[in-house]
Amino acid sequence: MEIGEYCYQYFGNQMKFHDAEGVCNRLGGFLPSIRNEEEGNTIYQLWKGLVNHPTQKDSAYWIGLRDTHQESKFEWTDGTPLEYYNWIPGQPDNNGGEDCVCVRNDGNNDDERQRWNDMRCDWGQAFFCRKPLN
Ligand SMILES: [Ca+2]
Ligand SMILES: [Ca+2]
Numbered sequence: 001m002e003i004g005e006y007c008y009q010y011f012g013n014q015m016k017f018h019d020a021e022g023v024c025n026r027l028g029g030f031l032p033s034i035r036n037e038e039e040g041n042t043i044y045q046l047w048k049g050l051v052n053h054p055t056q057k058d059s060a061y062w063i064g065l066r067d068t069h070q071e072s073k074f075e076w077t078d079g080t081p082l083e084y085y086n087w088i089p090g091q092p093d094n095n096g097g098e099d100c101v102c103v104r105n106d107g108n109n110d111d112e113r114q115r116w117n118d119m120r121c122d123w124g125q126a127f128f129c130r131k132p133l134n
Pocket of ligand 1: 071
């Protein structure tokens with residue numbers, strides 16, 4: 001799907017974070033970075049239009065944020081500076097060693113469901129790839 005300056009592709013098959021990022025890299029893109037509320041909402045609305053049960057608690061998708069290089073120092077895989085956050089209250093908690101971030105789709109309304117949680121990188125999640133249109 002083309003939206004604004006980007007092309008998005010959704011992968012419903014659950015993959016580990018680094019495998020998902022590898023798929024995106026091979027396509028010439030990255031897992032999406034989210035620079036502001038509008039960008040987060042764009043991706044969330046895309047997701048909502050693609051899945052059958054958008055309120056399903058276990059549904060989540062990776063975004064390109066991780067603190068694998070240094071604990072608690074989160075960085076976007078595409079190099080975007082981290083200037084905007086939308087964590088679920090109490091997150092990130094690094095619970096048992098969580099270094100990769102997904103949109104959790106848990107909550108009572110669209111705003112809450114767009115919030116972020118750090119999770120174990122080797123858990124499988126759906127994901128989007130994003131690349132700039134040229
Ligand atoms: Ca961590
Ligand atoms: Ca967490």
